[in-house]
Amino acid sequence: MNARRSLRIFLLAGEASGDAYGAALARALAEACEAHGTDLRLEGWGGDAMEDAGVRIHKHIRDTSFMGFWEVATHLRTILGNLRKAHEDVVTFQPDAVVFIDFPGFNMRLAKRLARDNHPAMRLQWVAPQVWAWKAGRVRDLARDCHAVAPILPFEADVLSQAGVRVWDVGHPLLDLMPEPAPSRDIPLVLLPGSRAQELRRHLPIMVDAVNKGVARGLWQPSDVHVAGAPGRTEADYGAVLGAGLTLQFGQTQELLGRAKFAWVASGTATLEAALIGTPHAVAYRTSVASFAIAKRLVRVKHIGLPNLLLNRSLVPELIQQDMTADNLLRATQESHDDQRQGFDEVRRILKDSNASSRLAHRLLDELTQG
Secondary structure, X not given: OOOOEEEEEEEEEOOHHHHHHHHHHHHHHHHHHHHOOEXXXXXXXXXXXXXXXXXXXXXXXXXXXXXXXXXXXXXXXXXXXXXXXXXXXXXXXXXXXXXXXXXXXXXXXXXXHHHHOOOOOEEEEEOOOOOOOOOOOHHHHHHHHXXXXXXXXXXXXXXXXXXXXXXXXXXXHHHHHOOOOOOOOOEOEEEEOOOOHHHHHHHHHHHHHHHHHHXXXXXXXXXXXXXXXXXXXXXHXXXXXXXXXXXXXXXXXXXXXXXXXXXXXXXXXXXXXXXXXXXXXXXXXXXXXXXXXXXXXXXXXXXXXXXXXXXXOOOOOEEEHHHOOHHHHHHHHHOOXXXXXXXXXXXXXXXXXXXXXXXXXXXXXXXXXXX
8 A cells, every 4th residue: 555645835925915825725735635645734934814724834924024115124134034034944844845925025035045055845936026017037036946936917927938937827816715795885984904014004094084084074983984904913003993983803804895885905915805896995005205216216017906907097096105195085985986896897807717726736736746
């Protein structure tokens, strides 16, 4: 009787969306390995979702996420320490594969170090860095340092393939995480201010001010406005929310979006999440003056909201930097949202099929067990 094969896979996510994708992949890998008679051991960096899915977490996402050039520079010592720790964790675990989930500024540095060391683990980047928006040189790094890249946006596969990257085109994992439609849209407004500490510091005062102005205009009552608490955060991070009498809820982001008539959403995966759930929203984002100045010189696209990028037009209002004001947030909330609802149908058609996590799990398992 043949002995059961054993696999070790290290998953590395640094943000809330990556934690959700990592959890879905962990479950899909466990299911695929069980069907193939393969023992599986999962370790990595991530959050509560990945831990609940059976991944032994070495470092939590609450301690790893920094956004913006200036913010990264001011936390450089911490980031470099995290990079050393991640490298040590991989070397100690000796996995058959390392799956880097999004988080490209950090993950690509780790992939480069592992490649330089000729580490034997397969290196897979899931969620490609936005090489089409900026830092186009990263595509060469991907080809050099990763054995494969699994992009999630439809137009990325050709860009990467033409640059010599081995592409696994498995689809967008967010489609696997969509809830059933809510029975009614009974919440007038939901706030998704972001998951990073600096996002909460910059966004919440403006959003709470806008909510209070809406209360004064009779648009809603404070308790009717819900705030989606980010994974890894606590009530202490939302003092302005609680002080204003808003309703703070953790672990219910998709449910809240499904019930919301409108949402104010920090840029990122949450904008696509809102679109797929069919929730009209405005993208709202502020970063430091230094980070914004650098990004403005480097970024080569007209939009930052994922629905707008996919459709190549301004469907969702983008209130960025100085445009993110209380009055502008309220104005976007009170406009007609019929165009957004119709546009979201187009977004769903562009992204097509679900089951990306399962396809990726089987592709990875086949890669590791062939021969």
